[in-house]
Every structure is written in C-alpha cells, then in structure tokens.
Amino acid sequence: xxxxxxxxxxxxxxxxxxxxxxxxxxxxxxxxxxxxxxxxxxxxxxxxxxxxxxxxxxxxxxxxxxxxxxxxxxxxxxxxxxxxxxxxxxxxxxxxxxxxxxxxxxxxxxxxxxxxxxxxxxxxxxxxxxxxxxxxxxxxxxxxxxxxxxxxxxxxxxxxxxxxxxxxxxxxxxxxxxxxxxxxxxxxxxxxxxxxxxxxxxxxxxxxxxxxxxxxxxxxxxxxxxxxxxxxxxxxxxxxxxxxxxxxxxxxxxxxxxxxxxxxxxxxxxxxxxxxxxxxx
Amino acid sequence: xxxxxxxxxxxxxxxxxxxxxxxxxxxxxxxxxxxxxxxxxxxxxxxxxxxxxxxxxxxxxxxxxxxxxxxxxxxxxxxxxxxxxxxxxxxxxxxxxxxxxxxxx
Numbered sequence: 001x002x003x004x005x006x007x008x009x010x011x012x013x014x015x016x017x018x019x020x021x022x023x024x025x026x027x028x029x030x031x032x033x034x035x036x037x038x039x040x041x042x043x044x045x046x047x048x049x050x051x052x053x054x055x056x057x058x059x060x061x062x063x064x065x066x067x068x069x070x071x072x073x074x075x076x077x078x079x080x081x082x083x084x085x086x087x088x089x090x091x092x093x094x095x096x097x098x099x100x101x102x103x104x105x106x107x108x109x110x111x112x113x114x115x116x117x118x119x120x121x122x123x124x125x126x127x128x129x130x131x132x133x134x135x136x137x138x139x140x141x142x143x144x145x146x147x148x149x150x151x152x153x154x155x156x157x158x159x160x161x162x163x164x165x166x167x168x169x170x171x172x173x174x175x176x177x178x179x180x181x182x183x184x185x186x187x188x189x190x191x192x193x194x195x196x197x198x199x200x201x202x203x204x205x206x207x208x209x210x211x212x213x214x215x216x217x218x219x220x221x222x223x224x225x226x227x228x229x230x231x232x233x234x235x236x237x238x239x240x241x242x243x244x245x246x247x248x249x250x251x252x253x254x255x256x257x258x259x260x261x262x263x264x265x266x267x268x269x270x271x272x273x274x275x276x277x278x279x280x281x
Numbered sequence: 282x283x284x285x286x287x288x289x290x291x292x293x294x295x296x297x298x299x300x301x302x303x304x305x306x307x308x309x310x311x312x313x314x315x316x317x318x319x320x321x322x323x324x325x326x327x328x329x330x331x332x333x334x335x336x337x338x339x340x341x342x343x344x345x346x347x348x349x350x351x352x353x354x355x356x357x358x359x360x361x362x363x364x365x366x367x368x369x370x371x372x373x374x375x376x377x378x379x380x381x382x383x384x385x386x
Contacts, residue, residue, distance in 0.1 A: 038300060038353075039300070039302055039351035039353070040302075041302060041304075041348075041349035041351075043287050043302060044284055044287065044302065044304045044349060047284070047285070047287070048284065227347075230347075230348040230349070
C-alpha cells in the first residue's frame with residue numbers, strides 16, 4: 001500500500017492530540033514567562049534612564065527634570081498612561097518619545113536631529129544593512145529614558161486623553177493607517193492583527209480589532225525587553241519594526257504617523273493594566 | 282566602570298536567597314556586525330560571592346552565558362543585616378563589585 005494512504009488515518013488520530021498539546025504548550029509558555037519576570041533586564045535600562053533624566057546634558061547643560069509629559073513639569077509618575085495627548089506648547093498630539101524629543105530640544109538645547117539620533121539600542125547583528133538602528137552594543141539614551149518613564153506608570157490604567165479635537169483627529173488618522181493596505185505584500189496592520197488565533201511562526205498575534213483584552217495586553221506590555229534581541233524595545237520601535245516586517249517604507253521615529261497609530265492603539269487598550277517594561281521572547 | 286548589578290538578598294527559612302542581575306554584553310566573539318567583521322569576545326569569566334569573609338559561591342563562566350546574566354542561589358550561614366558582596370571579572374579585565382544587605386524573610 002502506498003505510504004501516504006497509511007499516513008492519513010494516523011494524522012487524523014493525531015489531530016486532537018496536537019490541539020491539546022498546543023493548549024498545554026501555551027500554558028507552559030505562560031508559566032515560563034511568569035518565572036522570568038523576576039529577572040527582567042529592563043531594570044538595568046530603567047536605572048540608567050532615571051540617572052539620565054536627572055543628568056545635565058546638551059548645549060544648555062540642563063537635566064530633564066522640568067520636562068512636562070502632560071501632568072506638569074517634572075511629573076513622571078502616571079505620565080506614560082495618559083499619553084498620547086495634545087500639548088498646547090507644541091500645538092500637536094504627542095506620545096512619550098516625541099515628547100522626550102521636545103524636552104531634549106527645548107530644555108537641553110539639542111537639535112531635533114540630535115535628539116532623534118540613535119533612538120534604538122544596537123542589536124549587534126542587523127537584519128538589513130540599511131538598518132538605521134543597528135550597531136554593536138550601542139546604547140540609546142532615548143530607550144533608557146523611555147524605559148524609566150514607562151516604569152513610573154507600572155500597574156496603572158491605560159487612559160489616553162480624547163477631549164481635544166486634535167486628539168480625535170490623531171485617533172482617526174491612526175485608524176486609517178491601521179487599515180491602509182500598502183507595500184509590496186499589500187499588507188495593513190489589520191492583515192495580521194485581526195481575527196482569532198493568528199500567529200507568525202510561534203508568536204501569537206493579538207487581535208487588535210475585535211479583542212479589547214488582546215489590545216490591552218499588547219499595548220500594556222510595550223516597552224519590553226526582547227530576550228531574542230538582548231535589548232529593551234519601545235512602542236516607537238515596535239511600530240518601526242511592524243513597518244519593516246510589512247516591507248513598508250521606513251516609519252520615521254517620533255513622526256506624526258507613528259503618534260497617530262500609537263493614539264489609535266492606546267485608545268483600543270483603554271482601561272487595561274499597564275505592565276511595562278515587560279519581558280518578551 | 283560597568284553598570285551596577287541589581288541585587289536582592291532575603292531570608293528563605295534558614296538560608297539566604299540571593300537574586301542578582303548583571304549588566305553585561307556577554308559577547309561570544311562569534312557574531313558579525315553589519316560590515317561583516319567579527320564582534321570581539323567580551324564576557325564575564327569569573328564570579329565570586331563572599332559573605333563574612335568566606336566565599337559562598339564561585340563560578341567560571343564562558344560564552345554560553347547569555348547577555349545580562351541573572352543568577353539565583355541560596356546559601357547557609359547568613360542573617361538579616363549581614364553584607365553579601367558579589368564581584369565579577371571579564372575577559373578584558375573589566376570588573377565590578379557590588380554589595381547588598383540581607384533583608385528579612
């Protein structure tokens with residue numbers, strides 16, 4: 001008898017076992033993640049970030065201690081979870097990282113280019129030779145500071161502002177971007193992030209359209225230390241990486257597009273618990 | 282000098298339970314950078330933990346230890362208020378020593 005005719009009934013018998021095994025695997029992965037929480041290297045970034053916040057830097061030799069992240073100058077506790085929001089002094093909606101750029105420019109005297117340079121720490125082994133964020137063991141001041149700012153909102157509820165007309169505009173722009181199909185593969189964010197139980201290889205994809213729980217968990221765990229990269233990654237990085245994975249043009253760091261998308265995702269995650277910086281695969 | 286270690290030490294029964302997170306690249310010397318050049322090896326080679334003048338843990342590490350190593354161990358003979366000292370030396374001769382005071386149970 002041909003081999004494949006014997007194979008079919010064997011495979012059919014295995015199917016229920018495979019789906020049970022998948023559930024157990026998921027449980028084991030969760031348990032493993034719980035165990036890892038006590039050794040999260042994100043702590044190292046947070047410690048450096050807190051130092052950098054207080055360090056005098058730039059042409060004006062000033063610290064960031066009077067930086068206004070939306071709750072008043074110097075107020076960091078709880079600031080991350082109410083972002084993105086409208087800021088009167090810049091007359092635009094800003095997320096945490098673009099707001100840090102603003103503070104580095106206005107308080108410390110850096111140029112916007114200097115403030116945005118090297119926003120992501122080096123991976124050591126880049127995937128593309130044109131990868132602007134690669135670099136062996138290269139520390140990113142921005143990553144360190146955003147790690148600390150995020151940690152000061154740990155355990156709080158995600159609550160982005162949505163009262164100003166520009167905030168609503170940003171949300172709508174973000175929503176359009178989320179559903180906008182482009183690039184050589186005709187992907188949009190929605191291609192991967194909508195529908196049940198989707199995954200890329202072994203990474204389950206959160207359903208950001210239908211599942212509030214998925215959206216809360218996704219937004220609530222970035223920034224996160226990515227063990228596979230050996231680096232802490234921020235929300236701006238996550239969006240930049242999504243664009244790269246879709247083979248879209250590069251998402252500019254702290255751009256209006258990135259802020260709009262962040263606003264859309266933050267709003268979808270509203271009410272969720274902010275558990276960042278977390279530990280990721 | 283390298284980044285400080287993050288150390289926690291508490292009593293667990295009659296033993297001292299120590300958790301330490303070290304900041305180190307732990308480069309194996311086998312990776313290549315964007316230009317194709319080898320990234321030089323840079324990793325912690327020896328770790329020593331002392332308490333009341335005695336070595337309670339000593340380790341010889343190599344390239345299989347991951348970046349930002351985390352260590353979790355227990356030892357007998359310590360009590361709250363005692364100091365525990367952790368030191369490491371890497372293959373370039375860089376070193377780092379940090380102390381922690383043992384907390385309660």
